[in-house]
Amino acid sequence: MHVFGVENRDTLTHKATGYSAKLLKKPDQCRAVYACSHLFWVDDQDNVKDGERVLLCLKRALRIANAAQQMLNAARGSTGSVILFVEILNKYLYFFEKGNPQINVASIQSLIELVTTEMHSDSCTSDPAADAFFASTLRYIEFKKQKGGAVGEKYEPIKV
Template sequence: MANATKGSCGPVTLFIEILNKYLYFFEKGNPQITISAIQGLIELIAAEMQGSNASSDPAAYAFLSSTMQYIQFQKQKGGAMGEKYEPIKV
């Protein structure tokens, strides 16, 4: 069963969904969601996208692209939220 998802992008999509939840709680000020946790998840997703067929899945790529655009938007927004997002490398 563990190999059932091998080659599919289910796990990558799940990681992107988790990243989005992390960002939500990060914005709400949850101290357990740190910059390094978010950065680590972004790096994991990037590695998974390169090492799997996920990059050929338009839905997973679009989902990730949308999430990265959101992070960029928050950085450019300025103010307290912009400062909060500034250390995140996308």
């Protein structure tokens, strides 16, 4: 994307984000929207870092994941997999680690609580893949805490 001028780059990123939200399947929409967050936070010679837009993409992905979950509730009468929420949590952790000031401990903590609540709800069908993925994410947070130094301090307030 660095070969485009600033104006063309902005147009392209906004179009990509807009079209990603128009995909047919909700899980595909969600994954495309959170992938677009990387368009607004790039470590290259242009040093594009728009934390607000990254957060907007991630929040939009959360709304889409919630809508997908609601559709599964209506169709099956039971909650579907929470794997989309875990994937979004991983994106939050990625941008938190990269130093995005818009991604804070409170938002990560609320996502962890959301996933935990959804996994332990009575109507939730157990998904071994989602359970393993979430457990791996929590182990990663614990690993970062134990690492010590500035990284450990950054992750210390997160309760798992």
